[in-house]
Amino acid sequence: DVQLQASGGGLVQAGGSLRLSCAASGFTFDGDTIGWFRRAPGKEREAVACISSSDGTTYYRDSVRGRFTISSDNAKNTVYLQLNSLKPEDTAVYYCAASRISTSEFRGRYLNTVGVTGLRILGSWGPGTQVTVSS
Numbered sequence: 001d002v003q004l005q006a007s008g009g010g011l012v013q014a015g016g017s018l019r020l021s022c023a024a025s026g027f028t029f030d031g032d033t034i035g036w037f038r039r040a041p042g043k044e045r046e047a048v049a050c051i052s053s054s055d056g057t058t059y060y061r062d063s064v065r066g067r068f069t070i071s072s073d074n075a076k077n078t079v080y081l082q083l084n085s086l087k088p089e090d091t092a093v094y095y096c097a098a099s100r101i102s103t104s105e106f107r108g109r110y111l112n113t114v115g116v117t118g119l120r121i122l123g124s125w126g127p128g129t130q131v132t133v134s135s
Contacts, residue, residue, distance in 0.1 A: 002026040002123030004034075006096045007049035009129030020081040020129060022096030027122060029072070033103045034079045037071060039128075045095070045124035047064065047110040051079060052103045059107040064090075068074055086133045093128040097121040 008020040022034065035050040049070040050062045058070050069082040079096060099106065099121050110116055 002053065002097060002098075004096045004123065005126050006094055006129040009094060009131045011132045011134065014086060014088055014133055014135050016086050016133070018083045018131060020083065020094055020096075020131075022079040022081070024077040024079075024098065027098075028077055029074050029098070032098045032122065033101055033106050034070075034072060034096060034098050035081075035110070036068075036081045037095045037097065037104060038090075038131075039095070040089075040092040043092075044115045046114045047106070048079060048094075048114060050103050050106045050111070053098075057103045059103055059111055061111050083131065086131075088133045088135045090134050091131060093130050095125055095128040097125065098123075118132065 003025045012018055031054040033052055035051050036048050037045050038048055041043040048064050050066055051058045051070045051072050067085045072079045089126050
């Protein structure tokens with residue numbers, strides 16, 4: 001079974017940092033786009049960043065650009081999200097998922113809007129990891 005398991009969340013004060021990990025099992029990154037997403041209470045799931053597993057191209061949502069950094073280690077089948085300068089509005093459950101669409105399409109369809117309608121991911125959504133930022 002294809003699974004992507006997010007971990008590394010926690011409680012941090014505003015201005016702090018966390019590093020999230022996304023470990024994949026049941027498949028290997030093969031040109032897929034790996035995305036990080038989040039869902040805050042009462043809000044829709046939104047994409048925050050993506051990376052191409054073939055050439056390392058990255059894109060970010062405007063609200064996190066310059067604060068979050070996505071990276072990948074294909075040998076470990078793992079993608080990371082470094083969260084710096086965290087704000088209370090970053091509080092959410094964070095998820096990762098892989099998709100066969102290009103990073104350009106991912107950016108155009110999901111990084112500038114809210115929601116992930118129409119996104120086909122490999123496997124299913126995992127439980128995510130909670131990030132809580134206190135003010």
